[in-house]
Amino acid sequence: MSGTLRPDLALIARTVRPGARVLDVGCGDGALMAALRDNANADARGLEIDGSNVAAAVARGLSVVQGDADTDLGYYPDASFDYAILSQTLQTTRRPDLVVEELLRIGAQAFVSFPNFAHWRGRLSLMWGGRMPVTRLLPDTWYDTLNIHHVTVDDFRALVKERGWHIDGQWFLKGDRETTHANANLFAEHAVFLLRK
Amino acid sequence: MASLPFSDDSRFGLRRQARLPGPLALSSGASLGPVDIAYETYGQMNADRSNVILICHALTGDQYVASDHPVTGKPGWWWRMVGEGKPVDPARHFIVCSNVIGSCMGSSGPASLDPATGEPFAMRFPVLTIADMVRAQAALLDHLGVDRLAAVIGGSMGGMQALTWPTLFPDRVERCVVIASTARHSAQNIAFHEVGRQAIMADPNWRGGDYYADGQPPVAGLAVARMAAHITYLSEAGLTEKFGRRLQARDAKTFGFDADFQVESYLRHQGLSFTDRFDANSYLYITRAMDYYDIAEDHGGGLAKAFAGTKARFCLVSFDTDWLYPTAESRIIVHALNASGAQASFVELSSPFGHDAFLLESPELNRVVDGFLRGGRA
Numbered sequence: 006m007s008g009t010l011r012p013d014l015a016l017i018a019r020t021v022r023p024g025a026r027v028l029d030v031g032c033g034d035g036a037l038m039a040a041l042r043d044n045a046n047a048d049a050r051g052l053e054i055d056g057s058n059v060a061a062a063v064a065r066g067l068s069v070v071q072g073d074a075d076t077d078l079g080y081y082p083d084a085s086f087d088y089a090i091l092s093q094t095l096q097t098t099r100r101p102d103l104v105v106e107e108l109l110r111i112g113a114q115a116f117v118s119f120p121n122f123a124h125w126r127g128r129l130s131l132m133w134g135g136r137m138p139v140t141r142l143l144p145d146t147w148y149d150t151l152n153i154h155h156v157t158v159d160d161f162r163a164l165v166k167e168r169g170w171h172i173d174g175q176w177f178l179k180g181d182r183e184t185t186h187a188n189a190n191l192f193a194e195h196a197v198f199l200l201r202k
Numbered sequence: 203m204a205s206l207p208f209s210d211d212s213r214f215g216l217r218r219q220a221r222l223p224g225p226l227a228l229s230s231g232a233s234l235g236p237v238d239i240a241y242e243t244y245g246q247m248n249a250d251r252s253n254v255i256l257i258c259h260a261l262t263g264d265q266y267v268a269s270d271h272p273v274t275g276k277p278g279w280w281w282r283m284v285g286e287g288k289p290v291d292p293a294r295h296f297i298v299c300s301n302v303i304g305s306c307m308g309s310s311g312p313a314s315l316d317p318a319t320g321e322p323f324a325m326r327f328p329v330l331t332i333a334d335m336v337r338a339q340a341a342l343l344d345h346l347g348v349d350r351l352a353a354v355i356g357g358s359m360g361g362m363q364a365l366t367w368p369t370l371f372p373d374r375v376e377r378c379v380v381i382a383s384t385a386r387h388s389a390q391n392i393a394f395h396e397v398g399r400q401a402i403m404a405d406p407n408w409r410g411g412d413y414y415a416d417g418q419p420p421v422a423g424l425a426v427a428r429m430a431a432h433i434t435y436l437s438e439a440g441l442t443e444k445f446g447r448r449l450q451a452r453d454a455k456t457f458g459f460d461a462d463f464q465v466e467s468y469l470r471h472q473g474l475s476f477t478d479r480f481d482a483n484s485y486l487y488i489t490r491a492m493d494y495y496d497i498a499e500d501h502g503g504g505l506a507k508a509f510a511g512t513k514a515r516f517c518l519v520s521f522d523t524d525w526l527y528p529t530a531e532s533r534i535i536v537h538a539l540n541a542s543g544a545q546a547s548f549v550e551l552s553s554p555f556g557h558d559a560f561l562l563e564s565p566e567l568n569r570v571v572d573g574f575l576r577g578g579r580a
Contacts, residue, residue, distance in 0.1 A: 050545070059549040060566055063517060064573025068545040070536050080537040 010040055012181040013092055013118040013197050020116075020174065020199065021045055025087040028052065028111060030074050030104075031094030035062030042067070050086075052077060075099045078107035086112040092197075095119045096152040102164060109202045114173060118197040121177075123157035123190045142194050158190040165200065174199035213346055214243045216269055219308050222341045226303075229494075232328040236317070239342045240308025241265050241300035244284070245292030247348070254348050255290055255575075256339065257299040258356030258363035261431075261488055262480055264307040267299040268292075273479045282563060283355075289572035290355065300342050302335040302363075304487040309338075312483035313414060325411035330487055332359070332495045336366045340374070350374050353575055357381035357560035358527065359488070362495050365535065369497060372512035379571055381519045382560040384531035385505055385538070386496035391526065394434055395489040398427030402482045411483050424482040425473030432472045437523040437556030441465060498538075505538035515545040517574040519567060521559040522552050547574065 010018060014037040021027060023045045029038050032051030035058075041047035051069035053059050062069040070077075074091070075098050089112030091104065096119050098104045108115035120142045130138035137147040145151070158177070165172060177184050177193035184193055213220070218241050225235030242265045247254060257267050257280065264271070268278040268285050284290040290297055301309040304327070312327040343351075354375055356364035361383025368375045384391075402408055405423030413419050433441075445465040449455070452462065461467040498505040516539050520529040529550045539546035551566050553559035560567065 050540075056549050056551060057566075059547070060551075060570050060573075063547045063549060063570050066573060066577040068515065068547045070540070070546060070548040071550055072533075072536075072548075081540055085540075085543065 010036060011092075012178050013176075013195055014040070015181075016176050016178070016183075016197055017090060017092065017116050017118070018044065021047060021088055023047070026085070027088045027090060028081065028086045029090045029092075030078065030108065031091060031097075032058075032062060032067075032069060034058045035065050035067040035069060037090070037092065038062065038067050038069070039065050074104050078104065078111065081107075081111045083110055084113065088112050088114050088116060090116045092116065092118040093120065096122075096154050096156055098154070101154050101156065102168070105164075105170075105200070106168070109170065109200060113201070115200045116197060117161075117200060118195065119156055119161070120152075121158050121190065121193045121196050122155040123159065124194050125191050128191075140194075158193055158196045161196065161198065165198070171201045172198060173201050214246075216242045216244075217272075218242060220342060220345050222338070222345060226334065226338055226341065228328055228334045229331040230329055234303070234310060234328055234334075236310075237303060237338055237341065238308065238310045238314065239300050239303070239338060241298060241342060242267065242269060243299075243346070244268060244297040245295050247296040251296075251348060251350070252352060253295050254343075254351050255295045255297050256343070256351050256354045256367075257284065257290065257297060258339070258354065258360035259299065259302065260356075260358035260360050261492065262428075262476065262485075263360065264305065265299045265301040266307075268297070271479075274475075279561065280357075282561075283568065283571065289568050289575060295352070298343070298346065298348070300339055302488065303338045304330045304335070304484060304491060306481035306484040311481065312411065312487055313481050322412075322414040324414065324483055325486075327483070327487060329494075330491045332362045332366050332491055333370060333500070335491065336363050336370055339363070339367075340371060343374075351376065353377035353379060355379040355381075355571070356383070358383055358557065359492055361527075362492065366497065368512040368514040368516075369501070369508040372514070375512065375514045377517070377575065377577075378514045379517045379519075379574060380532070380535065381567070381571075382521055382524050382527050382557055383518075384495075384527045385535045386498060387493050388531075392493045394430060394526075395493055397430050399486050399489060401426035401430070402486060405482075408482065411486075413482075419477070420482045421474075421477045424477050424480065424485060425470075427473075427482075427485060428476040428480075429469045429473040432469060434526045435557045437525065437554060439523060440554050440556055440558075443554065444468075505534065506541040509539055509542040509544050512544065515574075516547065517570065518546065518548040519560075519570060520548075520550045521556070522550055523554060524557040524559065526557040 018040045027047045027049045029051045032053045038049040041049045059071045089108035095101045127138035176197040177189040178195040222237045225233040267280045301307040304311045316323045354364045354367045361380040365380045402423035405420030408420040448464045450464045450467040501508040518532045520532040536548040
């Protein structure tokens with residue numbers, strides 16, 4: 006049920022058109038895919054790097070392929086999906102810009118969600134403590150985090166502008182609630198963008 | 203679960219054999235007929251015949267997937283996957299497992315009598331392909347009154363058959379499970395098979411394949427072939443863990459050529475015990491069928507094209523220590539399935555046991571296959 010989904014996933018689940026073809030890149034155990042299948046009758050496929058997550062998703066009856074977003078997106082044909090989704094994975098890829106390009110090649114639209122590294126808590130931690138922030142959304146310490154490209158809302162907007170992508174939708178989350186677009190770079194913990202080429 | 207009135211039909215049950223009508227047209231252009239197929243069935247077909255699962259065996263496997271082997275007395279080769287409470291469950295599924303043609307456990311093969319001469323075919327048996335094995339399975343399903351398969355499942359050579367099924371019969375397969383397998387035999391795979399075949403043919407008892415009359419088969423050659431193949435089914439880590447450099451029943455090296463090391467003794471045992479249950483000529487024919495296997499080549503060079511007409515959902519599994527059919531081989535299939543728009547799942551499981559892992563205890567494998575067969579909507 007979408008009610009138990011992580012807030013950014015619930016938001017994406019509400020926005021996807023019924024019956025859409027969806028590729029969820031970094032789909033984890035398939036929670037979003039299952040919700041899209043069950044509630045929106047979507048034809049959902051997944052790509053996931055962790056084998057036990059893939060096994061869990063396959064055991065839910067989902068079509069999930071074990072693979073790496075950095076290397077395996079090239080195997081998907083052009084325009085083969087209505088949506089390509091990258092949720093909380095962008096910051097773990099080696100070349101986030103190239104991954105988004107691939108998403109927009111494979112899907113007519115792409116959802117990209119990521120934690121905002123410019124949230125004020127992180128800024129305070131760095132400014133006053135002089136330490137890399139460890140927060141609810143970013144709980145790992147600097148030496149064992151999977152997040153290798155720290156990105157902020159404004160960084161991402163700048164990339165979108167530079168590449169000439171179109172923003173069809175943008176949402177900002179604080180906890181499980183949507184928050185205002187104003188000063189999102191300072192106050193949003195999490196951002197969701199819907200892009201088009 | 204409703205069962206059909208013919209549930210006590212003599213076609214269904216353990217240790218069955220069918221003589222299929224008409225000659226079978228083979229990939230080589232030759233034909234084979236009549237064709238005998240030995241098989242077993244487990245469970246009962248439901249009223250709408252929607253619960254049929256075909257299991258395909260590996261190179262030296264047989265139809266005894268979940269019942270005791272008549273020669274060795276050992277439990278069925280995939281008892282961990284097939285049985286009460288297992289992913290393939292006779293309480294829910296009607297399960298068919300047949301012996302491939304070319305083999306020696308009751309299906310037509312080189313040891314069968316050639317009706318033209320009354321003598322064993324030996325090397326006069328036609329050369330087969332994996333597709334020929336699949337066509338014979340389809341003929342058996344016709345005989346059993348089965349139109350559609352809820353699933354076809356196989357590991358290793360069984361996976362090759364499973365993958366071939368939707369390419370030949372796109373309307374007859376709903377799900378396809380391919381474990382530790384490939385879409386084409388590599389040069390390395392062919393090379394190992396050639397070592398085995400040459401070992402058999404170099405045995406003076408082989409005599410061009412005509413050894414059936416006097417009961418003196420090429421046991422030594424077949425044992426060597428099995429020893430070489432067996433190494434490819436394991437992993438270095440697995441061998442090291444199991445045997446290391448430990449000596450067999452002695453405290454010191456003999457400085458001779460006895461089986462000083464445990465691993466030597468183990469391989470000799472594997473080789474010799476194999477000759478009790480397998481025919482050397484069948485080994486030649488089946489390895490040849492595997493070597494000729496290349497689904498893309500059969501479809502004008504395009505693997506994706508092979509799956510264009512199917513609505514089947516696919517599930518592929520590889521093991522990280524399998525160097526005979528490594529993960530990269532499964533990925534080639536997955537990418538082709540993606541390109542053809544087919545529903546495909548793929549997972550690489552971790553195991554120290556190499557290629558053999560698909561036959562061994564693997565809760566993860568069972569979980570994946572069970573989930574895939576249930577389809578998640580129930």
